[in-house]
Amino acid sequence: MDIRTVGVVGAGQMGNGIAHVFALAGFDVTMTDISQDALTASVEKIAQNLDRQVGRAKLTEAERDAAMARISTTPTLTDLGKLDLIIEAATEKEVVKHAIFAELLPHLGPQTILTSNTSSISITRLASQTDRPERFMGFHFMNPVPVMQLVELIRGIATDSATYDALEAVVAKLGKTSASAEDFPAFIVNRILMPMINEAIYTLYEGVGSVKSIDTSLKLGANHPMGPLELADFIGLDTCLAIMNVLHDGLADTKYRPCPLLTKYVEAGWLGRKTDRGFYDYRGEFPVPTR
Numbered sequence: 001m002d003i004r005t006v007g008v009v010g011a012g013q014m015g016n017g018i019a020h021v022f023a024l025a026g027f028d029v030t031m032t033d034i035s036q037d038a039l040t041a042s043v044e045k046i047a048q049n050l051d052r053q054v055g056r057a058k059l060t061e062a063e064r065d066a067a068m069a070r071i072s073t074t075p076t077l078t079d080l081g082k083l084d085l086i087i088e089a090a091t092e093k094e095v096v097k098h099a100i101f102a103e104l105l106p107h108l109g110p111q112t113i114l115t116s117n118t119s120s121i122s123i124t125r126l127a128s129q130t131d132r133p134e135r136f137m138g139f140h141f142m143n144p145v146p147v148m149q150l151v152e153l154i155r156g157i158a159t160d161s162a163t164y165d166a167l168e169a170v171v172a173k174l175g176k177t178s179a180s181a182e183d184f185p186a187f188i189v190n191r192i193l194m195p196m197i198n199e200a201i202y203t204l205y206e207g208v209g210s211v212k213s214i215d216t217s218l219k220l221g222a223n224h225p226m227g228p229l230e231l232a233d234f235i236g237l238d239t240c241l242a243i244m245n246v247l248h249d250g251l252a253d254t255k256y257r258p259c260p261l262l263t264k265y266v267e268a269g270w271l272g273r274k275t276d277r278g279f280y281d282y283r284g285e286f287p288v289p290t291r
């Protein structure tokens, strides 16, 4: 199937990164979100990130302008119905994702491929509540999308090979690399990464180290580009907690128990960078550890 038009549902940090890379690769992109503010902020963010790429001579001004011209927004989810590919990148809550698919399905063309950028939720379960489990897949981009090379491709139990092949070709057109993961809780990247982040939070909770010493240890002691607490703030603490809960519930093993301190930060609404406070406070000129 020749994919040219793409709909992105959810204009948060992942939605804007996904729209950015698809527009640069020549696809026509339509974004939607329940919040008009999120849509406006997302387009501004894409413009800023493209400008940064122009500033670093990674792109020409003409390429930037052409990419921006390929992006449009709509507050109406059902406007996405006639597009070739839908990428759902809304909040990591299963009920939210089911509700989006339920509203969209009656408006979708028969050939449209439906995907979710979920970090952890069962693709088979999401697909089972649609009319097209054979054309449904996990399409998992990494954050920040314009920079990270990997896209995880996750087949549900019913996904057909034409759908898999079409998405594999799309990833190649984006200039990225795909890795196939089986549909088990949190797939590959987050099955490995998120327990490490959760363990870093336990290390903080038990007083083994401060925010600064934990992040410095992993950055300088294991050559990670970001410390685990900085990375948790970057991903979003609500998303980290949601992934840990999927691992804990889905694999029924206490080793995946979310750290109570992570739960406390989420209950406080300290979700990391997106709310300006998490393991660091980002409201000043420099991030300041909150513990």
Ligand SMILES: CC(=O)CC(=O)SCCNC(=O)CCNC(=O)[C@H](O)C(C)(C)COP(=O)(O)OP(=O)(O)OC[C@H]1O[C@@H](n2cnc3c(N)ncnc32)[C@H](O)[C@@H]1OP(=O)(O)O
Pocket: 049, 052, 053, 056, 058, 118, 119, 141, 142, 143, 144, 145, 146, 147, 148, 189, 190, 193, 225, 226, 231, 235
């Ligand atoms: C939760 C999930 O489901 C799955 C996930 O995504 S897990 C998270 C995976 N991501 C990671 O692990 C990221 C770890 N961090 C890193 O790799 C690096 O810190 C980083 C790439 C984010 C920034 O690197 P850095 O060297 O500190 O920054 P900097 O030199 O300013 O930027 C490097 C490049 O990234 C770009 N960049 C940085 N942040 C960006 C952002 N938020 N959006 C777009 N581009 C960005 C810069 O423009 C620059 O691009 P060029 O190389 O083309 O010039």
Ligand SMILES: NC(=O)C1=CN([C@@H]2O[C@H](COP(=O)(O)OP(=O)(O)OC[C@H]3O[C@@H](n4cnc5c(N)ncnc54)[C@H](OP(=O)(O)O)[C@@H]3O)[C@@H](O)[C@H]2O)C=CC1
Pocket: 009, 010, 011, 012, 013, 014, 015, 032, 033, 034, 035, 038, 088, 089, 090, 091, 092, 093, 096, 099, 100, 117, 118, 119, 120, 140, 141, 142, 143, 234, 235, 236, 239, 274
């Ligand atoms: N953060 C990360 O590092 C990664 C996240 N992911 C996955 O990507 C998805 C999005 O994550 P992320 O971008 O970080 O989250 P964000 O919280 O940044 O963005 C989610 C966006 O979805 C919007 N939204 C919520 N409900 C709906 C709805 N019914 N219809 C349309 N939009 C809606 C939210 O609006 P509002 O704020 O108004 O609720 C918000 O703008 C999640 O499934 C997450 O697991 C995947 C890879 C990496």
